[in-house]
Amino acid sequence: MTGPMTKRFWKLAPMAVLISILAACAQKTPPPPPPPVVVIPPLPQPPMGAPENMRIPEVAENGVRKTVNTDVSSAQAVWNLRSAFNVAALNCVEPEYAAVLEGYKGFLKVHDKSLDKANAELNKSFSGAFGGREGIRQRETYQTQVYNFFAVPPVKTTFCEAAMQIASEIALLPAGQLEGYAPQGLAKIEAPFMDFFNAYDQYRADLAAWHAKYGGIVVIAPERRAEAVTPQ
Template sequence: MRRGGLLASGAAALLAGCGAPPKVAVAPPPPPPVVVIPPRPQPPLGASPTMVIPARLADGSRATVNSGISAAQALWNLRSAYNVAALNCTGDQGAPILAGYTEFQKKYARTLTATNKALDKEYRARFGAKAIREREAYQTQVYNFFALPPVVPSLCRAALELTGALQAVPAAQLESFAAASGLAGAEAPFRAFFDSYEQYQSDLAAWESQYGASFAAAEEAPRS
């Protein structure tokens, strides 16, 4: 009887040992990595995010109001750029630019008058009875181009350089100076700005592709 009891106790112990294993605690999965969203790219110099900049031509240059023009038109456009600077540049830069532009008008008066007449002739040959209207419309585009607000401070610096450079330019060479380097110098700040804006557009497209959805989701999430 005692032996039977021992056997029964042993069997019970064996059965107990063959039961379900003890539960092992499983660590929860780690949280997803936090996505750090860098700031959204912004337009250079506080420009509008919807600005349309001049397109590039096949040679990589940009199609601006100064592209493909005659030497006479180049001089007149340089005059327009100088005029915009004289009207808009202030502070320490303003006085020498205004004085330089005034001297420019006096020193090159005959050359500028001849250039103006040459342009009238060009427009009559191209547009006939519409010559005056076409020239005025184009000239408005030129002034608007050089008066682009974000770039005016840089235009002022270019106008200071122009003021100095004109000291060595005789009247007979003014038109060739404008066509060769003068107008390009006035336009250089604008081309640099357009390049910066193009880079902004590229950076913004990359940012939208990588972070746009996450940024939108974060913006739509309820605030606690």
Template sequence: MNPGTEKRVGQQDLRHRLSLLAGSAVAVTLAALAGCAKPPPPPAPPPPVVVIPPKPTPPMGAPDEMTIPPVSNDGTRHTVNYGISTSQAVWNLRSGYNVAALNCVEAEYTPILEGYKRFLKVYDKSLDRASRDIDASFRTQHAGRAATVARETYQTQVYNFFSLPPVDSGFCKAAMELSAELQTVDPSQFEAYSYKGLAKLEAPFKEFFDAYEQYRADLAAWQSRYGSSNGLITVRPTAEQTMAQPKGYAQ
């Protein structure tokens, strides 16, 4: 091979080697850059699934809105039986017992009517005395016909109090207990007993009022958390709700 040819071959071989070195450097650089690149961010999590509990409902089938007697600072509920005289307690007991005798008509409550009839006979003197005292009391506060109207108005409130439909069941049971208890109350002790008997008849109503206040608190908490969701909360039934759904229910 002549010197010129040998020179050209050497130059071509050098260029080939330089090309290989350049390619290797590029590959190394790309690999290094690939190793330094940050991975793509993870996908956003799905919105939280919140199960909305059932909206609280009034106890014992009561209406959504009703007025109940307030509770004073000492925890005493101011019903129509609050702060009354002994004579008024005797008469209010008679009124409540009368409502029970008229409203608790199921066969299981037969002793109430029989007990009320006995009540009127055994304690007639105390009842008459209480009625006279109440008339006198209203006459000290009102003149003429106004005294009678005031007493009748108050008496209507008492009857309405003991006629509250949601409490019928508990009231009739309390009247049954009263009927049995009165069998042991001597007429001479009846006036003193009247507060206890009245409290027995009133107890289921106070329990209802407490339950209704709790319903109001539960409803306010529910509305505060879920009432303004405006459809932004995804609702999913709980396992118990799913099991309770009838066949063919479309979720």
């Protein structure tokens, strides 16, 4: 047969063969490799079992973290040290911290005149700044902040350890020298809280970095549908 149909057949045959070859090649193309496995580290957690979104004193532009103990007068340093020691005596009740309560009792007896002097100076200072009754209210409000500062639960263990050191040092402090010792003693008993605040700032930075790197990754569980990691 050499008619028109035969000629058309021979023209179409190469195309049909090409299509068959391409189809065969397509069927034999291996599937793409699976995406690389991404190991996602655990979500950063607050230090010392602290709650999330905890408010802590911020670091000022000069690099100093301002707390209730920052830039206080000599009398206020004495009274804040007394307040910290008082919180420790009430909260550090485990047997290993027995020296704290005993030290506090001795502190009140040996340094009673220095404490009375500081108390009188603070009453005068607040009264002069705010007036009689308002001065009392302002001082009580501030003093509540001081007590709350030294009672932050996550810091209890390291706070009690610092209080043990303070109790040992104050036990050797002669009467009349409390005012000179108060600033350094206050700094020592405040140090565990500053360390905690620094650790909490680092936690917040680590958490932000975790969300920036892993917050949008899709996790594919075996034999289950893909689920996106939801930032927390």
